[in-house]
Amino acid sequence: MNKATKQISRLFAAMAMAGVASYSMAADTIKIGLAGPVTGAVAQYGDMQFIGAKMAIEQINKAGGVNGSQLEGVVYDDACDPKQAVAVANKIVNDEIKFVVGHLCSSSTQPASDIYEDEGILMITPASTSPELTSRGYKLIFRTIGLDSLQGPTAGNFIADHIKPKNVAVIHDKQQYGEGIASAVKKTLESKGTKVALFEGINAGDKDFSSLIAKLKQANVDFIYYGGYHPELGLLLRQASEKGLKVRFMGPEGVGNKEISAIAGPASEGLLVTLPQSFDQDPKNQALVEAFKAKNEDPTGPFVFPAYSAVQVIAEGIKKAGEADPAKVADALRANTFDTQTGSLGFDEKGDLKNFNFVVYEWHQDGTKTEAK
Numbered sequence: 001m002n003k004a005t006k007q008i009s010r011l012f013a014a015m016a017m018a019g020v021a022s023y024s025m026a027a028d029t030i031k032i033g034l035a036g037p038v039t040g041a042v043a044q045y046g047d048m049q050f051i052g053a054k055m056a057i058e059q060i061n062k063a064g065g066v067n068g069s070q071l072e073g074v075v076y077d078d079a080c081d082p083k084q085a086v087a088v089a090n091k092i093v094n095d096e097i098k099f100v101v102g103h104l105c106s107s108s109t110q111p112a113s114d115i116y117e118d119e120g121i122l123m124i125t126p127a128s129t130s131p132e133l134t135s136r137g138y139k140l141i142f143r144t145i146g147l148d149s150l151q152g153p154t155a156g157n158f159i160a161d162h163i164k165p166k167n168v169a170v171i172h173d174k175q176q177y178g179e180g181i182a183s184a185v186k187k188t189l190e191s192k193g194t195k196v197a198l199f200e201g202i203n204a205g206d207k208d209f210s211s212l213i214a215k216l217k218q219a220n221v222d223f224i225y226y227g228g229y230h231p232e233l234g235l236l237l238r239q240a241s242e243k244g245l246k247v248r249f250m251g252p253e254g255v256g257n258k259e260i261s262a263i264a265g266p267a268s269e270g271l272l273v274t275l276p277q278s279f280d281q282d283p284k285n286q287a288l289v290e291a292f293k294a295k296n297e298d299p300t301g302p303f304v305f306p307a308y309s310a311v312q313v314i315a316e317g318i319k320k321a322g323e324a325d326p327a328k329v330a331d332a333l334r335a336n337t338f339d340t341q342t343g344s345l346g347f348d349e350k351g352d353l354k355n356f357n358f359v360v361y362e363w364h365q366d367g368t369k370t371e372a373k
Contacts, residue, residue, distance in 0.1 A: 029072040030324050032314065033092045035102030038077035041231045044257050045104055049126055050075060051297045052307030053101045066315045080105035089115040098122065098326050101310045106130035106177040113141045122326035124313060126306035130180050134350040140330050142347055144306040144313065145276060146356035151252055152184020154358045155225065155274050159250065160192035165223035167197040169216055173228030174201040181252050182227030197221055202232060209236045213243050222247055230255040234263025241267035253302045258367035271363040272372055279305035279342050288341060309340035
């Protein structure tokens with residue numbers, strides 16, 4: 001082999017190596033951390049988030065992936081516990097994952113999001129509604145659900161305009177999400193001239209509400225709003241019915257779970273709940289609904305479609321940015337609108353959706369719901 005031939009051989013070898021490197025880079029997976037409760041009292045909501053995100057990943061991969069790469073979802077259990085959420089966030093950092101769909105509970109999402117912002121990880125929560133999450137000037141924190149500052153007035157206005165009670169009690173679980181939305185409801189009711197006779201907190205995990213029910217009776221309330229999650233409200237509904245407190249209840253999307261019917265039984269009939277609209281009823285989503293059903297998965301949960309859309313937005317953001325760089329993807333999210341299964345989504349500077357509507361539903365003891373009129 002002469003010198004010229006050796007040079008040509010080395011050139012072809014280099015080109016071949018470059019081709020392998022290029023193929024490997026294109027074939028690399030883009031990992032997305034799926035963070036939320038696998039265990040704990042509200043694991044049902046985590047299931048909604050996980051099945052939505054996993055379905056989006058599966059369907060995007062079947063369609064060719066993102067810029068030649070496949071997506072991979074990695075599930076992390078934070079149990080909706082703030083300390084565990086911090087541990088999860090640090091694990092995601094150590095695992096060198098650059099995108100997260102989650103967390104679910106606002107009290108867990110907030111401390112985790114501090115870490116993501118510091119470490120250059122883009123997070124989209126499909127479930128956390130506390131306004132505080134996006135009020136800190138962060139650039140990498142987004143959500144595909146509305147805020148309590150919207151959900152609270154939706155509930156308060158419905159109570160004042162349609163129920164027209166004389167004395168309302170507003171109860172909450174003293175947590176960031178529950179107390180935050182309860183405060184928003186109270187503010188709206190008072191602005192509408194509706195008397196809030198009692199504003200009081202319980203402790204998450206409480207089982208016996210006898211003293212609270214006695215206080216509610218004494219205050220002569222004729223309507224109760226509860227800010228928090230379904231385990232406590234389910235027990236409160238059942239015990240109130242057993243003790244003869246015959247008033248109507250209302251709660252946020254944190255109580256809109258079929259498990260509340262299992263806990264409260266007949267006492268859950270007529271409960272009012274604010275939820276994202278039923279995206280599973282949208283005709284354009286029927287093929288996707290059938291895909292969930294084929295896996296024996298329930299597409300009706302309030303966080304299923306927002307989680308699906310969160311993955312869609314990440315994928316489309318990477319395409320528009322031209323690379324999987326979280327900062328560049330964040331810029332692309334703010335600069336564009338995205339056609340998703342929950343509608344055309346656009347983000348403001350804070351990372352919140354420019355448009356989102358909560359709907360008031362009437363809950364039924366069989367775990368179904370109908371739009372309230």
